[in-house]
Amino acid sequence: MAQNSTSAVADRSAESEGLVVQKNLVKVEGLWKLYGENQSLATDAAGASITKQEALEKHRTVIALKDVSFSVDRAETFVVMGLSGSGKSTLVRCLIRLIEPTAGRILVENDDILQYDESQLVQFRRRKVAMVFQHFGLLPHRRVIENAGWGLEIQGISKEERYERTQTALDLVGLQGWEHAYPRELSGGMQQRVGLARALAQDPEIMLMDEPFSGLDPLIRRSMQGELVKLQRDLKKTIVFITHDLHEALRLGDRIAIMRDGQVVQIGTPEDIVLNPADEYVEEFTRDINREEVLTASSVMDKAEIVLLNSQTPKEALEILLSRSLDSGCVVNDKGECVGSVTVDEVARASKAGSTDLASAMNGSTKPVSKDTSFGQLIPLSLASDRPIPVVDDDGKLVGEVHREKLAAGLGSRNHINNVD
C-alpha cells in the first residue's frame, strides 16, 4: 500500500516537471534480493530488522541485498564499493536484470525497469545501458571489431554502419590497428579495452562496470583508471562502477556507496567517506588511504572572515581589520573575483606611505587556489605563506580560505574538520 502511494507521488512529480531533464537518471528504491526458502522476508515487516545470520539459520535464506536505495545523477560516476560477498555484484546485475531482484523498484528516467516485459527489457539493454565485465566476456572466435560491434550486430544494424561506429569506439579506447586481432592475441588490459569499446559502441546513457580493472595488474589498472577519467570528462556518461578497491573508488567516484552484508552503509563524496566514515567498518577501510590525494581545499577551508574590496583604500582596510582584530583579509574586485589577500602590516605600511590603491599593498599575497586543489599541492603553498590562502570556485569567486592549522588537522585526526556536502 505504502509503495503504491509513493509511486503515485513520483508519477505526479514527473508529470509536473514535464520536459525538464531529471537530475536523477537512475533511482533504486528498497531493493531486495534473497536466495532460499523464505522469499517473503523482503516484504515482511520482520525482514527489516533481521540480520544475515538470523535469516540463514531461521529462514534458510541468504540475504544478498537488503533494502538498498540510492540514486545516480546524470553524468555522475557512482562507485559501489564493498568486499566480496557484500552484494555489490548482485546489485549491478539487478540494475540490468541479469539477476531478478526479489522486491523493490529500479527507476530509470522514472520508468520502473522491473515492470518491463521481455521485449522491453531487450530494448532497454540495447539502447539505454551497457555493461563492462570483470572477466571481459569476449567471444573467443570473433575478431576485436566483431566483438566490439556485438551490441550493434544483434540490433540488426548494417555492417557498414556497425563497423564505422565500432571503429570510433575502438579509437576512443586506443585500439586502432588491432581491429582484426583475436581476443587471445591481446593482453588482459587490451581485452578489457575491447570490453569497454563494446559498451561505448552502443552509445548508452548508462554504463555499468563490474570490477572492470580488478583482473589487471596494478600498473595497467592505474593507467586504465586514468583513461576512464579522461574518457568520462568528454563523454559524460552516467556510470555505476563496482569495485572492491577503495583507492579506485576514491579516484574515480563522484560519489561512493559502501556496501556490507547486502546493505549500503554509507553514501558520500570521496572526501566525505575519508573524513566522516559512518562506522568502524568504513573507518577501517579509510585507514591506509593517502589523505593528501583525496582531500581538497574545500574540505578544510573556512568561510573568509572578512572580505575587502579592492576599491577600498589601505587606510579603510586597516580600520576594518583592526576593528575586527584580524591579522589579514581577502580582497575581491567589483565582480566578486578574489584577487589576493592583505595583512594588517601591509595595509598599515601602505597607509603610512599614503597609497590609495589597496592592490598595491598586497605584496606578499598568495595567489588564490581552486577549491579542488589537493592537500599535496596545498601544503607547500601554505607553509610558504604568512596568511590564510584564499580559495576560489571555478569562476574565480571567493568561497573561503584555508588556515594552516586546519590543514595540519586534516592530515591527522578527523576532528575539527568541516562536514562536506
Added chain:
Amino acid sequence: MDYPLPTEKQGISFSQLQNSALFVFGLGAGVVAVIVFAAAAIWGSQMEFPIDAGRSVGARIDAVVDWTNINGDWLFSAIKIVVIKILITMEDALLWMPWPGLVVLVTLISLRLGGTFVAAFSFLGMMGMGLLGLWESAMETLALVFTAVTLSIGIALPVGVFAARNNRFDAVLRPILDGMQTMPSFVYLVPAIMFFSLGNVPAVMATIVYAVPPAIRLTNLGIRQVSPEIVEAARSFGTTPMQLLTKVQIPMAMPTIMAGINQTTMMALAMVVIASLVGAGGLGEDVNRALGRQEPGAAAIGGMSIVIMAIVIDRLTQGVVKKRQDALRGT
C-alpha cells in the same frame, strides 16, 4: 554472484547420527536374514514367483507394434521415401566420381586436416580397398553411414539444445539414451523390418537408434559448458534467446558437438555388419556372406576395410574438432 544454498542446521551431531543410522541398518539386516532363512526352511530353494507375466506382457508389446505398423503406415512410407532419396543421392555422388578423383580428394583433405601421416594412411587404405575389389561395397557402406549420420545430426542438434535448456527434459532423456546405447540391436531390428521391410532403410533407422545418443549428449554438454560469463555478457547487450543460441552457444559448443558427431559416425560404422542382417548392402553384406560361406579371409578383408574407413573418418573429423578448438581457445 552465486550464493551457496544454506545447509540444514542439524539438531544432533554427525557422530550421533552415524551411530543411530548404523543401528537401524543393522536391525534391518537382521530382520531380512531371519525372513530369508525361514522362507528357505519352509519352501525350499525351488520356490517360484507367484505369477509368470512374461508371455502376456510380450504379447501386449507385439500387439502395440502390430497396431503401430498398420496405423503408422503413412508415416513409415514417408520416412522410407525420404531415407531412400538421401541414400541414393549419397551413393550416386560417391560413385559418380571415378575412384582416382575420390582418392586424391580424400588424401588432400587428410593432408590438410591430419598431416602427412594421416594422408599417407588414407591413400594406402583407399587404394587397398580398391585393389581388393571392395570399392563399390565401400561406397555403399559410406553412403549408408553418411545418411545415418546426417539424419542423426538433424535429430541430435534440436534435441540436444532443448535438453541443455530444460533440466526436466534432460532428466527424462538421459535414461532413454542409456537404453538406446545398451539395448541389444537385434531387439529393434525386428520392428525396424516390420515398419520399413528389408533393405537399407531399416538398416539406416536401426543405425540411427544406436548412433544418435553421443551426438545428443555432447550437444547438450557443449551448450551447458559455454562459459557463463560470456553468456551473461552477451545477454547484457539485449541478445534474444535465439541470437544467444545461434551466435554464442552453438559456435562456442562446436568442438564438443563435433566430437559427438565423430562418436556418432564411429558407432554408425560399428553397426554396418549388424545392419546387413536386415538387408543392408555394402561391406557389412560382404562380411556377413563370408561368415555364411565360412570364408575367414573374405570376412577379414571386409572387416579391415571397415576399420580403415573408420580410422580415416575419425582422423578427419578429429582434425576439424581440433581446428575449431584452436579457434575458440580463450584467454
